[in-house]
Amino acid sequence: MSSRWAACALATLALTAMLFAAAGDGEWFKKVPAKDRARTNPYAADADAPAAGAKIFAEHCASCHGEDAQGKTQGKHNRPNLHADRVKQATPGELFWLLTNGSQKNGMPSWSRLPDAQRWQLITYLKSLP
Amino acid sequence: MVSIDATELQLMNSYALPRQALLVRAVVGVVMFLGAAWPVHAQENYLVTYSHEMEEPGNLEIAAKNVTGAPKSGNAFVATALEFEYGAKTWWTTELYLDGQTTAGESTLFTGFRWENRVRPLLREHWINPVLYFEFEDINGADKALLEIVGHDRREDLLTRNSRNEKQREAELKLILSSNFRGWNISENMIAEKNLNADPWEFGYAIGASRSLALAASARPCRFCPENFALGVEMYGGLGDRDSFGLPGTSHYLGPVVTWNIPRGPSLRLSPNLGLNSNSNGFLFRFMISYEIDQVFSKLGRHP
Numbered sequence: 001m002s003s004r005w006a007a008c009a010l011a012t013l014a015l016t017a018m019l020f021a022a023a024g025d026g027e028w029f030k031k032v033p034a035k036d037r038a039r040t041n042p043y044a045a046d047a048d049a050p051a052a053g054a055k056i057f058a059e060h061c062a063s064c065h066g067e068d069a070q071g072k073t074q075g076k077h078n079r080p081n082l083h084a085d086r087v088k089q090a091t092p093g094e095l096f097w098l099l100t101n102g103s104q105k106n107g108m109p110s111w112s113r114l115p116d117a118q119r120w121q122l123i124t125y126l127k128s129l130p
Numbered sequence: 131m132v133s134i135d136a137t138e139l140q141l142m143n144s145y146a147l148p149r150q151a152l153l154v155r156a157v158v159g160v161v162m163f164l165g166a167a168w169p170v171h172a173q174e175n176y177l178v179t180y181s182h183e184m185e186e187p188g189n190l191e192i193a194a195k196n197v198t199g200a201p202k203s204g205n206a207f208v209a210t211a212l213e214f215e216y217g218a219k220t221w222w223t224t225e226l227y228l229d230g231q232t233t234a235g236e237s238t239l240f241t242g243f244r245w246e247n248r249v250r251p252l253l254r255e256h257w258i259n260p261v262l263y264f265e266f267e268d269i270n271g272a273d274k275a276l277l278e279i280v281g282h283d284r285r286e287d288l289l290t291r292n293s294r295n296e297k298q299r300e301a302e303l304k305l306i307l308s309s310n311f312r313g314w315n316i317s318e319n320m321i322a323e324k325n326l327n328a329d330p331w332e333f334g335y336a337i338g339a340s341r342s343l344a345l346a347a348s349a350r351p352c353r354f355c356p357e358n359f360a361l362g363v364e365m366y367g368g369l370g371d372r373d374s375f376g377l378p379g380t381s382h383y384l385g386p387v388v389t390w391n392i393p394r395g396p397s398l399r400l401s402p403n404l405g406l407n408s409n410s411n412g413f414l415f416r417f418m419i420s421y422e423i424d425q426v427f428s429k430l431g432r433h434p
Contacts (some may be wrong), residue, residue, distance in 0.1 A: 043346075051349035059393060063189075063424035074188065074428045104220040104253040112255045113183045115313040117346035118357070 039093035043120040053125025175360040179338035181317040182259035182308035185217030193420030204289040207233040209274035221250040236292045242269030263304035271296030281332025284409040313345045330372035338364035360389040381410035396421045
């Protein structure tokens with residue numbers, strides 16, 4: 001009896017969690033709060049930041065977005081080209097918000113485990129892309 | 131005396147060589163696959179506690195989590211949990227563990243498997259981030275992997291002679307709460323475990339805090355840069371069971387954790403743990419090596 005109860009509890013927990021997660025979020029650009037959108041990059045003028053950001057990119061991002069950041073197709077997933085206008089036009093605050101929260105529905109994980117400074121360095125690198 | 135003529139030798143070689151060649155090819159294949167794989171940093175900075183960091187989708191982490199100890203009046207042991215962690219989705223990580231151990235003067239044996247899943251219900255980053263964890267484990271009484279401490283787990287459990295007779299089919303639930311703040315990660319795990327055949331629910335906890343040694347990355351490539359190291363501390367222990375919830379008769383451990391993420395290489399993690407009361411083993415040493423392969427199925431497709 002108790003094992004059946006435990007199995008039911010497990011199944012309910014799994015189902016609830018998956019339903020929550022499957023709800024997903026919408027287009028990330030529209031969801032960035034105004035105060036996050038307006039944030040400025042403290043590493044924008046740092047001479048070392050593009051090189052440091054490139055190193056972080058190679059370590060964490062290149063596997064999906066390509067070593068040249070041109071994007072990739074992996075199976076049925078299209079990993080975006082980071083030279084695109086959408087990235088160029090995004091404010092540093094918007095990119096920081098995306099790196100922090102991810103776009104989980106679209107396969108982009110949260111990078112909150114990287115310290116703030118490294119996320120800003122990465123943004124400096126992305127903004128330096130031609 | 132058995133004599134072997136030249137024809138028989140030729141025949142034997144014709145069987146032996148392909149087998150050797152296959153083995154060599156298999157080894158070379160694995161080395162090339164791992165070489166072609168782009169290893170990236172492993173996730174957590176702990177050995178017992180879980181944070182809300184999930185495996186990146188499509189990535190496979192292979193890790194050996196080891197613990198060694200020499201219980202008083204018992205035999206020294208080394209236990210290994212070989213871990214295969216796969217990022218199924220950004221919000222769902224699934225893992226298979228294969229456990230084994232060797233005890234001095236006794237034996238070396240496979241002690242069972244565990245299948246765990248972690249689901250992140252809230253997709254955005256919050257000041258505190260919950261993760262739901264559920265696991266099924268089918269292990270035997272000789273298991274010493276000590277991936278968590280629950281109920282009234284105590285030092286005496288490590289003194290029992292190796293035996294596969296006792297089966298432990300268990301369900302385990304965890305509520306993982308974790309926050310990242312100014313470079314720090316602070317994580318709390320609440321654990322509930324149930325032997326599916328008998329015994330009441332058992333409870334436990336694990337808490338940890340860790341921080342990278344440098345918050346900003348240096349511009350030059352380096353293996354020993356401070357940003358590749360993280361320091362932390364974790365504490366874990368049992369909280370009794372449904373019939374006798376609380377601290378009496380439980381064991382607890384505390385220890386620092388040092389992590390070294392080698393760029394484009396494996397991650398190494400060390401943690402000496404001190405037992406905090408007479409129910410605990412005096413000292414446990416945990417160490418782990420992990421290697422993460424990014425986009426593993428894409429790579430398999432590319433290298434048939």
